[in-house]
Amino acid sequence: MNKNALSDQKCEPCQSGTGLLTQAEANELMKLIHEDWSLSDEGQQITRSLKFKNFGKTMFFINALAHMADQQGHHPDVSFGYNYARITYTTHEANGLTRNDFICARQADELLKTN
Numbered sequence: 001m002n003k004n005a006l007s008d009q010k011c012e013p014c015q016s017g018t019g020l021l022t023q024a025e026a027n028e029l030m031k032l033i034h035e036d037w038s039l040s041d042e043g044q045q046i047t048r049s050l051k052f053k054n055f056g057k058t059m060f061f062i063n064a065l066a067h068m069a070d071q072q073g074h075h076p077d078v079s080f081g082y083n084y085a086r087i088t089y090t091t092h093e094a095n096g097l098t099r100n101d102f103i104c105a106r107q108a109d110e111l112l113k114t115n
Contacts, residue, residue, distance in 0.1 A: 006029075006032045006033075006102060006103060006106045009099075009103045010072065010103070011072040011073055011074040011100040011103055011104065012099075012100065019091070019094055019098040019099065019100070020091075020094045020095070020096045020097070020098060021043075021096070021097045021098060021099065023043045026039060026043050026046075026097050027039070029099070029102040030046070030102075032102065032106060033046070033102060033105045033106050033109060034048065034105075034109045034112075036048050036049070036050075037105055043096070043097065044090055044095070044096040044097060045088050045089060045090035045096075045097065045101075046088070046089050046090075046097065046101060046102070046105055047086065047087065047088045047089075048086070048087050048105070048108070049084065049085075049086045050084060050085045050086070050087070050112070051083060051084055052083045052084065052085070053083065054082070054083055055082050055083065057083075058080055058081070058082065058083055058084065058085055059080075061085060061111060061112065062078065062080055062085060064111045065078065065087070065108055065111060068104070068107050068108070068111060069104065072100070072103070072104055072107070074089075074091075074100045074101070074103075074104050076088055076089045076104065076108075077089075077090075087105075087108060089101035089102075089104055089105055
């Protein structure tokens with residue numbers, strides 16, 4: 001699978017304990033998202049820290065990310081300030097990473113190309 005194929009996919013509804021990725025599957029999907037994403041040591045979340053030119057650019061990205069997340073029905077944990085944002089994906093319902101997290105991470109990568 002290539003990066004574009006991942007960004008074209010849609011999230012599937014989550015159910016408790018289903019769709020959880022193995023460490024090997026997560027490692028393979030890490031190759032399809034931007035290299036600035038990091039996989040937590042326990043393999044339960046992916047995180048990316050971003051820097052922006054100013055608050056306006058930060059908020060433009062945050063709002064675009066929120067819109068995309070609502071369309072996908074899969075929402076990240078986000079913290080942000082004047083010129084930074086930190087995005088963390090995990091599937092709370094599954095208690096770890098699912099394919100949805102990587103779909104949304106890849107789509108966030110695409111949003112950054114337009115920002």
